Amino acid sequence: MISVAKTAGFCYGVKRAVDGVYREIExxxxxxTLGHLIHNRQVIEDLETKGVYSFESVAEIPKxxxxxxxxxxxxxxxxxxxxxxxxxxxxxxxxxxxxRIVSEHHEKGYKIIIVGxxxxxxxxxxxxxxxxxxxxxxxxxxxxxxxxxEKDICIVAQTTxxxxxxxxxxxxxxxxxxxxxxxxxxxxxxxDRQKEAEELSKNSDMMIVIGGKxxxxxxxxxEISKRNCPNTYHIETFEDLPQEKTYNKIGxxxxxxxxxxxxxxxxxxxSENVKNEENxxxxxxxxxxxxxxxxxxxxxxxxxxxxxxxxVDLGGFKYNGQLAADQLTDDPSLKPSDIVKEGDTIKxxxxxxxxxxxxxxxxxxxxxxMESWNKIKAAYESEEILEGKIxxxxxxxxxxxxxxxxxxxxxxxxxxxxxQDLQSLVGTTVNYxxxxxxxxxxxxxxxxxxxxxxxKKEKExxxxxxxxxxxxxxxxxxSLTSFGAFVDIGGVDGLVHISELSWNKIKHPSEVVKEGDVxxxxxxxxxxxxxxxxxxxxxxxxxxxxxxxxxxxxxxxxKCKIVRMMPFGAFAEIMPNVDGLIHISQIADRRxxxxxxxxxxxxxxxxxxxxxxxxxxxxxxxxxALIPVPEKEEPEVEEEEIPQEGEALVYSTDPEVxxxxxxxxxxxxxxxEPEVEEExxxxxxxxxxx
Numbered sequence: 241m242i243s244v245a246k247t248a249g250f251c252y253g254v255k256r257a258v259d260g261v262y263r264e265i266e267x268x269x270x271x272x273t274l275g276h277l278i279h280n281r282q283v284i285e286d287l288e289t290k291g292v293y294s295f296e297s298v299a300e301i302p303k304x305x306x307x308x309x310x311x312x313x314x315x316x317x318x319x320x321x322x323x324x325x326x327x328x329x330x331x332x333x334x335x336x337x338x339x340r341i342v343s344e345h346h347e348k349g350y351k352i353i354i355v356g357x358x359x360x361x362x363x364x365x366x367x368x369x370x371x372x373x374x375x376x377x378x379x380x381x382x383x384x385x386x387x388x389x390e391k392d393i394c395i396v397a398q399t400t401x402x403x404x405x406x407x408x409x410x411x412x413x414x415x416x417x418x419x420x421x422x423x424x425x426x427x428x429x430x431x432d433r434q435k436e437a438e439e440l441s442k443n444s445d446m447m448i449v450i451g452g453k454x455x456x457x458x459x460x461x462x463e464i465s466k467r468n469c470p471n472t473y474h475i476e477t478f479e480d481l482p483q484e485k486t487y488n489k490i491g492x493x494x495x496x497x498x499x500x501x502x503x504x505x506x507x508x509x510x511s512e513n514v515k516n517e518e519n520x521x522x523x524x525x526x527x528x529x530x531x532x533x534x535x536x537x538x539x540x541x542x543x544x545x546x547x548x549x550x551x552v553d554l555g556g557f558k559y560n561g562q563l564a565a566d567q568l569t570d571d572p573s574l575k576p577s578d579i580v581k582e583g584d585t586i587k588x589x590x591x592x593x594x595x596x597x598x599x600x601x602x603x604x605x606x607x608x609x610m611e612s613w614n615k616i617k618a619a620y621e622s623e624e625i626l627e628g629k630i631x632x633x634x635x636x637x638x639x640x641x642x643x644x645x646x647x648x649x650x651x652x653x654x655x656x657x658x659x660q661d662l663q664s665l666v667g668t669t670v671n672y673x674x675x676x677x678x679x680x681x682x683x684x685x686x687x688x689x690x691x692x693x694x695x696k697k698e699k700e701x702x703x704x705x706x707x708x709x710x711x712x713x714x715x716x717x718x719s720l721t722s723f724g725a726f727v728d729i730g731g732v733d734g735l736v737h738i739s740e741l742s743w744n745k746i747k748h749p750s751e752v753v754k755e756g757d758v759x760x761x762x763x764x765x766x767x768x769x770x771x772x773x774x775x776x777x778x779x780x781x782x783x784x785x786x787x788x789x790x791x792x793x794x795x796x797x798x799k800c801k802i803v804r805m806m807p808f809g810a811f812a813e814i815m816p817n818v819d820g821l822i823h824i825s826q827i828a829d830r831r832x833x834x835x836x837x838x839x840x841x842x843x844x845x846x847x848x849x850x851x852x853x854x855x856x857x858x859x860x861x862x863x864x865a866l867i868p869v870p871e872k873e874e875p876e877v878e879e880e881e882i883p884q885e886g887e888a889l890v891y892s893t894d895p896e897v898x899x900x901x902x903x904x905x906x907x908x909x910x911x912x913e914p915e916v917e918e919e920x921x922x923x924x925x926x927x928x929x930x
């Protein structure tokens with residue numbers, strides 16, 4: 241039985257280079273290659289018969305020839321030499337990626353280490369992008385210089401190097417160097433080819449590895465196969481096949497530079513000697529890939545999950561498929577391993593065959609998007625509310641992902657109010673409706689705003705149906721102004737005036753509340769016609785006069801602080817926001833011209849509460865009442881007759897005059913005390929209380 245590796249033969253990079261050169265030949269161009277186009281003698285000889293020769297330097301190539309840069313790539317200095325000349329760059333995309341990595345990190349000061357063969361043209365080209373200053377390692381026992389220990393190291397690999405060998409070198413470098421940056425730049429096609437050779441050789445009695453003797457990747461396939469199958473042979477054509485007895489199980493693989501025609505010849509020659517004489521046409525069908533077309537939908541099996549891609553066995557096709565992470569899902573927060581695992585069967589959409597990395601390009605999200613398109617249309621027609629995750633902000637709006645379909649939500653429709661930073665919405669999950677569909681362009685426009693407005697309208701209708709003065713609500717502060725705070729009390733905003741936010745005097749609402757705070761409020765006033773609502777927030781139990789009423793009593797002696805002076809007296813703070821009036825007549829035990837003669841602002845004094853009017857919020861205080869009155873001695877007098885009401889005793893200093901009878905005297909008019917400005921004092925107290 242003969243088994244042919246599905247990955248045998250040209251990789252994309254080589255096929256791209258070979259096809260490109262033959263295409264230029266057909267166009268009649270005079271071309272020469274910078275070095276052998278590929279490591280395959282038969283292809284090189286065929287090109288020479290068509291007038292295409294290879295040269296080792298730019299200077300050797302005639303000026304009227306177009307220069308071809310082969311898949312192995314060249315160093316930066318070669319591009320400088322080509323300035324002013326016509327050239328075709330057929331460098332493998334995988335190799336070009338390594339050039340960019342090396343150039344960028346060399347400029348940043350990293351020491352570049354290349355794991356590969358220093359004489360291989362690909363490695364020579366890579367080294368040319370770091371001023372030929374790279375350390376090239378191709379020996380497991382390579383000893384690193386001690387001066388590398390403190391340097392920043394950047395490690396890359398020749399695309400065709402053995403993966404296990406690369407891993408060993410990396411571990412050795414990491415033991416010596418403290419700072420290492422590792423890029424696994426082994427070509428994915430190479431990895432697949434080596435993995436398949438490993439498995440095939442374990443189950444074969446004989447292994448045939450087809451490819452040029454100079455081909456690095458072919459030699460690696462030979463080494464891998466030889467470890468598992470001692471009867472392994474490296475040949476270039478069917479003529480090199482060993483003339484030995486036949487084997488029951490024969491495995492065949494080929495390097496990336498081996499044309500399909502040579503593989504076909506080897507398979508045909510081997511089939512003639514295989515036991516049971518298998519039919520060649522059926523046997524070669526194992527190698528020949530079935531035709532794949534863009535748009536095909538295939539059930540595949542996940543054979544490997546990598547950091548940035550998933551490898552899918554397409555069952556019966558020559559090449560495995562490559563499903564890039566961004567083609568698996570639109571959600572950038574998910575890794576491939578979060579979605580699939582090895583052995584899973586998934587349905588995929590064929591985007592193209594032989595992409596820039598030598599694989600069949602697959603897409604899962606395209607298929608999912610196709611399947612969800614009908615759901616989107618149905619949701620649009622039924623006005624269904626959909627749920628989606630905002631995955632990115634774009635010019636003019638955001639993109640929501642729902643069941644694999646991307647829906648554009650314009651900035652003005654992304655929220656119930658203006659959003660300055662659309663990036664802040666990325667990662668959030670929203671409910672939206674489809675408001676527009678363009679089937680020709682497959683463009684879908686959604687709106688979060690229409691749902692929010694519909695919900696708000698429903699809440700408003702319910703609110704106005706039940707609203708009444710005095711009703712209590714728990715609301716959320718939406719915005720602040722200089723005159724108060726607007727509070728959402730269930731789809732409707734009401735204003736808590738600044739005077740309602742605190743019993744203390746404040747300059748701005750932000751001293752008490754902030755946006756997002758939850759407040760217990762009640763309706764003070766409501767106007768259904770203008771839709772204006774005035775809300776109350778201050779609690780009666782927090783009223784300083786209510787607190788004062790529970791603590792202060794008539795006759796109490798209190799400590800207080802002088803806060804204001806008036807012509808008729810001084811106001812003193814007894815408790816926060818509770819002041820009492822010390823009338824000018826109650827400041828001292830003598831007559832004073834003005835309160836400032838005795839008191840100063842901020843002075844703390846003791847005073848006695850002489851009067852309280854809780855309804856009018858008035859408290860009268862007296863300092864004078866606490867000043868002790870000095871005791872006076874009464875002079876001794878002779879007992880005399882005390883006149884009765886309406887009469888008086890009159891005494892004469894003339895000894896000759898005798899007064900025997902009391903003289904009646906008219907009672908004097910009552911003398912009234914001068915009126916103090918009580919009314920003004922009361923008015924001031926009232927004004928202060930307010």
